[in-house]
Amino acid sequence: MFRRVLGKTLGFLGYTVQYGCIAHCAFEYIGEFVACSGPSMEPTITSHDVVFSERLSRHLCRIEKGDIVIAKSPFDPHMNICKRVIGLEGDKICTSGPSDVFKTHQYVPKGHVWLEGDNLRNSTDSRSYGPVPYALIRGRVCLKLWPPHNFGALNQSPTGRIVKRSD
Amino acid sequence: MAQAGAGRRYVRAFVSGFFVAVPVTVTVLDRFAYVARVEGASMQPSLNPEGNVTGSDVVLLNRWSVRNYQVRRGDIVSVLSPKNPQQKIIKRVIALEGDFIKTLGYKNRYLKVPDGHFWIEGDHHGHSLDSNSFGPVSLGLVHGRASHIIWPPNRWQRIEPSIPPERMPLLNWHADATEDEEKD
Numbered sequence: 285m286f287r288r289v290l291g292k293t294l295g296f297l298g299y300t301v302q303y304g305c306i307a308h309c310a311f312e313y314i315g316e317f318v319a320c321s322g323p324s325m326e327p328t329i330t331s332h333d334v335v336f337s338e339r340l341s342r343h344l345c346r347i348e349k350g351d352i353v354i355a356k357s358p359f360d361p362h363m364n365i366c367k368r369v370i371g372l373e374g375d376k377i378c379t380s381g382p383s384d385v386f387k388t389h390q391y392v393p394k395g396h397v398w399l400e401g402d403n404l405r406n407s408t409d410s411r412s413y414g415p416v417p418y419a420l421i422r423g424r425v426c427l428k429l430w431p432p433h434n435f436g437a438l439n440q441s442p443t444g445r446i447v448k449r450s451d
Numbered sequence: 452m453a454q455a456g457a458g459r460r461y462v463r464a465f466v467s468g469f470f471v472a473v474p475v476t477v478t479v480l481d482r483f484a485y486v487a488r489v490e491g492a493s494m495q496p497s498l499n500p501e502g503n504v505t506g507s508d509v510v511l512l513n514r515w516s517v518r519n520y521q522v523r524r525g526d527i528v529s530v531l532s533p534k535n536p537q538q539k540i541i542k543r544v545i546a547l548e549g550d551f552i553k554t555l556g557y558k559n560r561y562l563k564v565p566d567g568h569f570w571i572e573g574d575h576h577g578h579s580l581d582s583n584s585f586g587p588v589s590l591g592l593v594h595g596r597a598s599h600i601i602w603p604p605n606r607w608q609r610i611e612p613s614i615p616p617e618r619m620p621l622l623n624w625h626a627d628a629t630e631d632e633e634k635d
Contacts, residue, residue: 305474312481345537356591359567361520395534419531420591 313339315423318354320366324401324409328352328439329366334430335438337423347397347418348372350446352425352438355399358416366425367399367409371447373418379411390415397421404443485512485595487529489541493573493580497527497610498541498600509602510541510610512595520590522547522569524620525612527597530571533585539594542571542581543614548590550620556583561621567591572618 315338321331329335329352337354341347349369357363371377371392380388392398396415401407410416428434489498489508498508512529522528522544532538546552550564555576564570568587573579582588600606 302471302475305478306470308478308481309474312477356589357567358589358591359565361567361589361591361593393534395532395536417531417533417536417589417592419533419536420589 311339313343315339315426317429318364318366318423318425322366324403324407325352325366325368326403326406327442328368328402329425329428333428333434335366335425336427336429337425339423341424342421345418347421347424349375350441353397353399353421354423354425355416355421358413358420364422365399365409367401367407368441368446369397370400370410370441370445371398373397375447377410377447395419398447400443400445402442404445481514482518483513483515485514485529486510486601487512487539487541492578493575494527494541494543495575495578497543497574498597506603508600508606510597511599511601513598514595516596516598517593520593522590522593522596523612525614527610527612528571529594529597530588531592531594533588533592534580540571540580541597542573542579544569545572545582545614545618546570546620547623550623552620554583557586562587569593574615 315336317334318337319332319334320329323331341351342353347353347369349372351369352366353369354364354366357365373392373394373396375392375398377390377392377398378387379390380386392415396417398410398415400409400411425438428436428438487510489510492499492502495502498510510527517528524544524547526544527541528544529539529541532540546564547569548564548566550570552562552564552570554560554562555572562570564587567590569590570582570587572581572583576583597610599610600608
């Protein structure tokens with residue numbers, strides 16, 4: 285009697301471990317659901333939207349300019365940030381504001397990316413804390429899932445800040 | 452007919468075993484422990500003391516202990532390189548956020564480590580690509596803590612955290628602030 289209960293418990297534990305590991309692999313290598321908060325990506329993503337971010341692009345190093353990415357915050361690893369990639373390594377970014385007289389530029393160092401929110405007036409991003417290491421990126425946002433009337437792929441950048449290809 | 456049945460049973464057993472073994476192995480390597488060979492001379496004499504002549508050290512990296520990004524000064528940690536996201540570098544933690552340190556060859560001679568960052572250095576100064584070249588490293592890049600050397604067998608040992616005394620941080624804002632409060 286005791287042996288049967290033990291057998292059943294061990295079987296149950298075995299299934300839990302197996303499905304837990306499969307879930308971990310799915311969330312780590314395929315994609316995860318993210319609930320966004322904050323105004324820094326308006327109008328593309330508004331607060332309390334749920335999006336799906338896929339992990340394959342990050343592991344295969346295929347993140348491109350114009351992608352919206354979820355990354356760990358450089359100043360607090362427990363927090364995630366959702367921003368758009370404006371420039372990749374080697375690109376020249378214009379860091380002066382539109383009203384400045386003298387234009388300043390900065391090159392994105394090797395292994396880093398330049399992130400900016402779509403809502404330029406209300407976003408703390410690489411313009412304040414500098415380029416972000418590529419390895420902090422968690423995934424690329426590819427689909428908006430909630431609210432239902434906005435379901436689907438996400439729009440291109442409305443800001444026109446994406447660096448043209450530098451040849 | 453009997454052979455076709457046996458073959459099909461083997462295929463089914465192999466596939467079901469595969470779908471158990473691969474996710475479990477991947478989860479263990481991602482969450483609990485990782486094994487890595489140390490290359491290069493940047494951590495001599497602690498790791499790879501004879502270079503690659505007699506074979507490199509293999510270390511056990513504890514990934515569970517860094518799941519909340521808690522590292523201690525003196526730990527040897529593996530970190531995703533800020534210069535190359537597909538490479539992992541293994542260095543010693545010298546200073547944590549808030550520490551005020553003297554650097555060895557960085558663009559600023561003295562530096563306060565910003566929030567959410569830490570400072571890593573190789574034990575073999577001058578032969579090491581570390582924070583003295585690329586600055587403080589974000590805590591989100593930490594990969595695992597090297598807890599044991601597991602190969603070659605004559606170098607089996609537990610790795611203890613230790614900082615060379617000349618590299619200790621000069622002062623720590625947070626610690627000094629709490630000391631003042633306790634005195635009152």
